[in-house]
Amino acid sequence: MKKFEISKYSCKIAADLPKFNSGYFLKFKESKRFDLYIQYALIAAKLALRNSKLDLKKQDPFKIGVFISSGIGGVKTFEDELRKLDLQGPRKTSPFLIPSFITNMASGVVAIDLRAKGCNFCITSACASSTHSVGEGFNYIRNNLLNIALVGGSESSITELGFAGFCAMKTMSVGFNKNPKKSSRPFDSKRDGFVMGAGSVILILENYNLAKERNSIMYCELVSYSFNCDASHITTPDLSGLSLRTCITDCIERSGLTLNNIDYINAHGTSTVYNDIIESSCIQSLLRDNLKSSFISSTKSTTGHLLGSAGALEIAISALAIFKNIVPPTINYEYPDSSCSLFYTPNIFLKRELKTAININLGFGGHNAVILIKKI
Structure with missing residues (x-):
């Protein structure tokens, strides 16, 4: 873990995205304006659409929904702006603090980017969040309220505050700091906590008849x-x-x-x-x-x-x-x-x-x- 000074933390390892470069997919303004968790979601949505070969312009925008969750949201933005408030006062606070910090914004920004005008909300239920989002997208399609749903989650909580909070709870692995590849070991008797990861996964759910009509790759x-x-x-x-x-x-x-x-x-x-x-x-x-x-x-x-x-x-x-x-x-x-x-x-x-x-x-x-x- 080299994202910040880690020497005072009990856990010193994470499954981060150290080589992430938003420039391949996002405009410069988007990269500067949005927290990483929003950037991850935007890029994941673009990649999912590319894989699906789905042309949203040919679909009814009111039948396209977006359900993207985040457990914590833009915690890095919160940290940075809190430091700025402490050092420079409230007049230097960014007007993008709240839009970049709140957990629903990834869902909102993806919808704006895709012009998806159907049902759109964010479920925050900690580590079950994106499972709920997938399930809700499924329910909306099953009930004929949507034809297509972009569902999933996005998280970027590997920050000083995020790391400190989980370390204080003693939920992260601390016994494998010198051998990080061995640290995440579910069901093993020497397990001692999880390894925090970051990233976004967006799935595309489609009405079966629509997917079949366009010869879509259907994974399940x-x-x-x-x-x-x-x-x-x-x-x-x-x-x-x-x-x-x-x-x-x-x-x-x-x-x-x-x-x-x-x-x-x-x-x-x-x-x-x-x-x-x-x-x-x-x-x-x-x-x-x-x-x-x-x-x-x-x-x-x-x-x-x-x-x-x-x-x-x-x-x-x-x-x-x-x-x-x-x-x-x-x-x-x-x-x-x-x-x-x-x-x-x-x-x-x-x-x-x-x-x-x-x-x-x-x-x-x-x-x-x-x-x-x-x-x-």
């Missing part, structure tokens, strides 16, 4: 979405796992499938002590006799934890897993934990036919969100 079908709340603790998941189990069960029941139809589970798997134990227990109690037929992994072991953008990233990974019939691994799984006794696809990916996948995300505040997708 989004089948069902569920969400609820632990109502237990502000940061620690409910130790009983009741709400999480209910959320997973509801999602499967709404899909019309059964537990033995689930081929792959992309777990929240943060590499923190409590999350990994509680999530493993929930999955084990639900699958029971189907444990041998379902593959499980946490891809945060590879990407780090993108906070409010994590869900969208992991749904994208699950979609590609189904599309390419590859089970992503949980890397750095070296020392089994008796409290996490499932098969987590350790260290090496597997070639298997995958027809269905579940994505699980949890957020501070007790938020649970689950998405189920299947092969088309």
Whole structure:
């Protein structure tokens, strides 16, 4: 971690974007005006559209929605402007402070850029944020309120204040500062916290008939979405796992499938002590006799934890897993934990036919969100 002076921080590693250059995609004014989390979202949306080959000019703008979440928003802008206020007074405060700081602005700016005039809002539910955004986009299309939805999340919280806050909570890895590639190790007995990541993932959801009509590349079908709340603790998941189990069960029941139809589970798997134990227990109690037929992994072991953008990233990974019939691994799984006794696809990916996948995300505040997708 070389973004700022790190010597006084207990955690000294992060999964950042050190070579990020907005100049390839954004105008100079946009780069200067917007916080990084907004820039990331703008660029991710442009790349998603390029991949989809979707011409939005041929679509009804009121049937195009944007649902882009952020867990924290423009924290770097907040830091910079607070320093300026302290040193130079209120007259030097940027008029772009508030628009660049608030969490809904990535969604707004992407809509402005694309002239998307349909439903547009930001859900902030910590690390479940972008999973909720994907789910809401799905619901709006399913109910014929939209034909197209750009959904996902964006996060840029690797800053002095953001880092200090999570270090104070003792949620980030501190035992692998000299060996950062080994630091994110979900379900491993030597795990000691997550590795903060940054970036944006934007997915394009389309009405099936529209996508089929234009011969779109369809990576998967989004089948069902569920969400609820632990109502237990502000940061620690409910130790009983009741709400999480209910959320997973509801999602499967709404899909019309059964537990033995689930081929792959992309777990929240943060590499923190409590999350990994509680999530493993929930999955084990639900699958029971189907444990041998379902593959499980946490891809945060590879990407780090993108906070409010994590869900969208992991749904994208699950979609590609189904599309390419590859089970992503949980890397750095070296020392089994008796409290996490499932098969987590350790260290090496597997070639298997995958027809269905579940994505699980949890957020501070007790938020649970689950998405189920299947092969088309």
